[in-house]
Amino acid sequence: MKKIIVTIVLVAVIVGLILSLRNVNPNRLGADSYFVQITDSGDKIEDKISTGEVMVRYEYTFPAFDKKGDKKELTFTSGHELRKDAYINLFWKENRGVTSYQEVQKEDIPEKALNELKK
Numbered sequence: 001m002k003k004i005i006v007t008i009v010l011v012a013v014i015v016g017l018i019l020s021l022r023n024v025n026p027n028r029l030g031a032d033s034y035f036v037q038i039t040d041s042g043d044k045i046e047d048k049i050s051t052g053e054v055m056v057r058y059e060y061t062f063p064a065f066d067k068k069g070d071k072k073e074l075t076f077t078s079g080h081e082l083r084k085d086a087y088i089n090l091f092w093k094e095n096r097g098v099t100s101y102q103e104v105q106k107e108d109i110p111e112k113a114l115n116e117l118k119k
Contacts, residue, residue, distance in 0.1 A: 027099035031091035034064035034074060035104070035113045038086045042078065058082070064090055069112035074098055087117075 042058030049055055060082065061075040074090055076098035082088065087109055091100040106114065 025100055028091045031093050031099055032066060034066050034072060034090045034092055035109050035117065036060075036062040036064045036074070036088050036090060037117050038062075038082045038084055038088060041084075042081060045077070064092075065113040065116040067110035067113055069116045071116065076101060 038060070039062070040060075042060045045057050045059055047055045047057070057077045057079055058081050059075060059077045061073065063071050064074040065071055072092070074092060074097070076090060078101070083103070087104050087106055088101050089104045089108075090098050092098050109117070
């Protein structure tokens, strides 16, 4: 009876771990958060791939601020144009640069970073 209970608990834990890992973005693990506000259009970059198809992306460079208000000039790309005046949380790693981003609400930005963005 104990073996059955242990097996059921073990299966439940494994299933729970698998389900929770589906929502984890590895590009954000161990990354520092910086915040920017989109004030300009990105530079449109067109790349032709081996099939002849043209891939379009947009490159942005902005001063970004961490939760302490420290500034870092960051460049990142997006597969589409980002909404003007949107607040973006950039995920930055030392050896890889910006690895991911997501739009956030103004209320979600740490106070010191938001104060720097307003300047």
